[in-house]
Amino acid sequence: MKLLTHNLLSSHVRGVGPRGFPLRLQATEVRISPVEFNPDFVARMIPKLHLVEVPKGPIEGYEHDEKFLRQMHHVLLEVDVLEGTLQCPESGRLFPISRGIPNMLLSDEETET
Amino acid sequence: MPQEIKSLLSLFGGQFISSQETYGKSPFWILSIPSEDIARNLMKRTVCAKSIFELWGHGKSPEELYNSLKNYPVEKMVPFLHSDSTYKIKIHTFNKTLTQEEKVKRIDALAFLPFEGKVNLKKPQHIFSILEDYGLDPNCIPENPHNIYFGRWIADGQRELIESYSVKKRHFIGNTSMDAGLSFIMANHGKVKENDIVFDPFVGTGGLLIASAHFGAYVYGTDIDYNTVHGLGKASRKNQKWRGPDENIRANLRQYGLEKYYLDVLVSDASKPSWRKGTYFDAIITDPPYGIRESTRRTGSQKEIPKGMEKCPESHVPVSLSYHLSDMFFDLLNFAAETLVLGGRLVYWLPVYTPEYTEEMVPWHPCLKLISNCEQKLSSHTSRRLITMEKVKKFENRDQYSHLLSDHFLPYQGHNSFREKYFSGVTKRIAKEEKSSQE
Numbered sequence: 335m336k337l338l339t340h341n342l343l344s345s346h347v348r349g350v351g352p353r354g355f356p357l358r359l360q361a362t363e364v365r366i367s368p369v370e371f372n373p374d375f376v377a378r379m380i381p382k383l384h385l386v387e388v389p390k391g392p393i394e395g396y397e398h399d400e401k402f403l404r405q406m407h408h409v410l411l412e413v414d415v416l417e418g419t420l421q422c423p424e425s426g427r428l429f430p431i432s433r434g435i436p437n438m439l440l441s442d443e444e445t446e447t
Numbered sequence: 448m449p450q451e452i453k454s455l456l457s458l459f460g461g462q463f464i465s466s467q468e469t470y471g472k473s474p475f476w477i478l479s480i481p482s483e484d485i486a487r488n489l490m491k492r493t494v495c496a497k498s499i500f501e502l503w504g505h506g507k508s509p510e511e512l513y514n515s516l517k518n519y520p521v522e523k524m525v526p527f528l529h530s531d532s533t534y535k536i537k538i539h540t541f542n543k544t545l546t547q548e549e550k551v552k553r554i555d556a557l558a559f560l561p562f563e564g565k566v567n568l569k570k571p572q573h574i575f576s577i578l579e580d581y582g583l584d585p586n587c588i589p590e591n592p593h594n595i596y597f598g599r600w601i602a603d604g605q606r607e608l609i610e611s612y613s614v615k616k617r618h619f620i621g622n623t624s625m626d627a628g629l630s631f632i633m634a635n636h637g638k639v640k641e642n643d644i645v646f647d648p649f650v651g652t653g654g655l656l657i658a659s660a661h662f663g664a665y666v667y668g669t670d671i672d673y674n675t676v677h678g679l680g681k682a683s684r685k686n687q688k689w690r691g692p693d694e695n696i697r698a699n700l701r702q703y704g705l706e707k708y709y710l711d712v713l714v715s716d717a718s719k720p721s722w723r724k725g726t727y728f729d730a731i732i733t734d735p736p737y738g739i740r741e742s743t744r745r746t747g748s749q750k751e752i753p754k755g756m757e758k759c760p761e762s763h764v765p766v767s768l769s770y771h772l773s774d775m776f777f778d779l780l781n782f783a784a785e786t787l788v789l790g791g792r793l794v795y796w797l798p799v800y801t802p803e804y805t806e807e808m809v810p811w812h813p814c815l816k817l818i819s820n821c822e823q824k825l826s827s828h829t830s831r832r833l834i835t836m837e838k839v840k841k842f843e844n845r846d847q848y849s850h851l852l853s854d855h856f857l858p859y860q861g862h863n864s865f866r867e868k869y870f871s872g873v874t875k876r877i878a879k880e881e882k883s884s885q886e
Contacts, residue, residue, distance in 0.1 A: 339667075339711040344723040355723045370707045375642045375665060382727055411710075435676055437714040438669075438721040445719050 335436050338410040341383050343436070345422035345429075347444055353424045355384065361418035361431075369411045373400065376407045383410075449476070450819040451495045451635045454835065458492075458638040461485045474541060475580055475596065477502060483601060490602035492662065494609055494631040500576055500598030509556065512595045516560065524561060527599060533567035535574055537600075542581040543588050553577055557597070574600040605631070612657060612703065619678060619699045621652040625734055633732050634658040636819065636835045637794045643729035644710070648717040648782065651675055653696030655732050660700055660708035664729070668696060669715035676714050718778045726788045735775055737798040737831070776810040780836075784814035787838040792818070796831045804830075814840040 345354030377397040396402055420429040420436060427444065430437050461480050480486045486499050503524065504515035527534070536557065538550045545553075554577070564573075576599075579592040612627040614620055625633075633655060639645055641663030647655050650668025652675065660666050670676045678695030700706045715721055717735075776797065783793040793815060799808065801824075809820055815836040824830045 335711055335713075339713075342723055342725075342727060343721050346719055346721055352724065372642070372707075378642055382725065384723065433677055435712060435714060437673065439671070439714055439716055440719060 335415045335431050335434055336411055337413050337415075338379060338383075339436075340415075340420070341410075343420065343438070345420075345425065345427065346438075347422050347425045347427050347440065350422060350424040354422055356423070357420035357429070358423055359415065359418065359420055361415045363415075363417035365414045365416055366412055367414050369407070371404060371407050373397075373403045373407075376403045376410070379410065380406065450821055450833075450835070451493060451632050452476075452478070452489065454636045454638055454818070455489050455492050456480070456485070458640065459485045459488045461489070473580065473594075474583075475578065475594065477505075487602050490604050492635055493604045494606055494628050494635070496604040497606060498603045499601045500578070500596070501601055502596060502598045504598075505594060505596040507594060508591065509553075509595065512597060513556070513559070516557075516597060521561065527573045528560070528562050528564055530563040532564035532573060533571045534562065534564050535566060535568050535571040536577065537574060538577045538579070540579040540581060540592070542583065542585060543579070543592075576600050608661070612661070614654065617654075617699060618702050619652050619695055620654075621675060623734070623736075624652050625654040627654075627658075630655050630658040631661075633794045633833065634662055634664075634730075636833065637730035637732045637792045639664045639730050639732070644727055645730045645732055646728045646786075647733045648715075648720070648731065648779070649733050649735045650696065650712060651734075653699050653712070655734065656696065657699060657703060657705065659730070659732060660705040661703070663708070665708050665710050666700075667710050667728075668712040669717065669720075670712070671714070671716050673714050676712050717782070718775070720782060720786075722786060724785075726786055726791075728786050728791060729788055730792045730794065731779075731783050731787060732794045733779075734796045735779065773810075780810055780812040780815060783836070784812050784838060784840075785842045789838055789841065791838050793834075793836045793838075795834055797834050798825075798829065798831045801828050801830050809834060812836075814838055814842050 340357065340359055343355075343357055344352075345357060347354065380396060393399070393402075414434055415431055416434045418431045420431065421427070422429075427440075461482075480489070483501070486501075490496065490499050503519045504512050506512040506515050536554050538545065538553060557577075575597065578596040578598075580594040580596075581588055581592050608631055609628040612631075614624050614627060617624070634645075637645065637659070639659045639662045643659070643664040644667065645656065645659040645664040646667045646669075647653075648669050650656065650670045651672075653668055656666040656668055668676075673679075676696070678698070696712050697706065697709050700709045713721070779795065780793070783791075787793065797809065806820070809817065809832070811817065816839045818835040818837050819833070820835075821833045822830050823833065
């Protein structure tokens with residue numbers, strides 16, 4: 335699972351709503367896989383991210399800041415969590431990640447109607 | 448399919464203008480396209496169209512063709528005919544074979560055109576073509592062509608993609624893997640372009656993602672079936688027992704050199720998505736299960752287990768086998784309305800029981816505009832329709848319920864028993880055949 339994906343996922347356990355984000359990530363196995371750098375794609379993704387740690391948002395003109403884009407590229411697309419868990423910050427419910435694939439299935443009782 | 452061309456033209460800033468009424472049946476269409484660049488871009492994407500020519504003249508007889516050519520502005524011809532250039536003239540006849548002598552005669556008849564360049568059969572700068580249309584019926588070939596066209600060849604389409612991406616050669620396939628040609632058509636209907644994010648909520652073995660990745664989009668997929676997503680379990684290929692370690696969606700993309708476009712796949716229930724609120728997808732392109740060869744499922748509750756429902760051991764969550772089709776499309780349209788960017792497209796197959804089908808049955812949503820609806824026959828009484836919709840309105844929460852009040856939603860309810868209707872036809876036919884073989 336890439337960290338870009340982690341930034342787009344949220345818990346949908348019943349009653350949790352917007353407090354289901356961000357899922358707490360615990361990684362037991364991580365792999366760095368090189369991916370061809372595409373500055374246009376990375377620049378497109380930045381506005382879609384929810385950057386919790388950066389209240390003012392990215393600096394103006396980030397689309398042309400190659401150093402910044404390369405750093406974001408590495409973090410978002412090259413860090414691959416192979417094994418671990420995602421945890422709903424509100425309910426504590428765990429979603430396992432195995433072989434790089436998160437399992438987000440919840441039963442009827444657990445989800446919102 | 449004219450719909451593929453329409454979608455591509457709007458992707459490249461052109462418009463579909465056709466003066467012909469019968470283009471649906473004829474293999475030849477006359478289109479107005481603003482520039483040669485747009486025409487070339489179109490041909491770099493289409494798998495339906497074979498070639499495109501700049502039309503210089505046409506007619507229903509050789510005389511009409513020659514008159515038409517004499518009326519074509521000379522200043523438009525001259526750049527391609529001047530003495531420094533090289534050219535060649537080809538003839539294509541559709542539904543008829545001509546002798547070499549007949550072909551030469553036709554080319555010689557064009558001597559009145561102001562060709563000043565040199566003929567080069569091997570590597571000409573410009574290729575001109577005479578196209579003769581002898582109709583579509585191989586059992587009834589007319590003496591004279593219905594139509595003759597003459598034009599300057601611009602580019603060929605992407606038909607060879609169908610062969611190079613053929614499912615026969617793909618490492619990882621499933622029972623219902625989409626035919627390569629159709630998956631490219633769907634990506635074209637979705638106006639997929641470079642740096643888009645494309646999502647398939649019923650991803651299966653990932654066939655639809657491959658076409659989008661080929662056009663430069665980054666791809667996400669989800670599926671409720673843990674084994675399929677992980678590439679585990681019994682293989683779909685004949686004579687193969689179990690899937691190998693390299694059989695999964697990521698490996699399929701790697702096979703075509705498209706691995707960099709792989710974002711992630713997740714095990715997830717399309718009716719209970721896990722995306723944070725927002726608009727992420729430029730296109731959602733999918734083939735939802737019809738309940739025939741793959742079951743329609745969603746996660747269920749503990750109470751449903753005794754009915755003999757499938758339990759997925761890895762996920763420890765009971766998976767119910769009864770997900771009504773109409774609910775599934777309701778969820779899909781709502782999901783698309785919520786997560787597509789404005790202008791983004793939803794492209795999906797809708798199974799229908801043909802005797803009862805009416806256009807009103809096509810699911811609708813206040814945020815999505817219906818762009819096209821194309822039929823593909825599956826059997827004598829069933830077909831599926833390729834539906835393309837575009838998000839034209841921002842999603843507000845109340846949209847989730849307003850269309851429930853519409854009649855449009857209710858007619859599709861009948862299709863909940865699509866599975867029974869499909870099989871009822873099959874059962875009737877088998878009974879009929881058995882009866883006639885006994886007589």
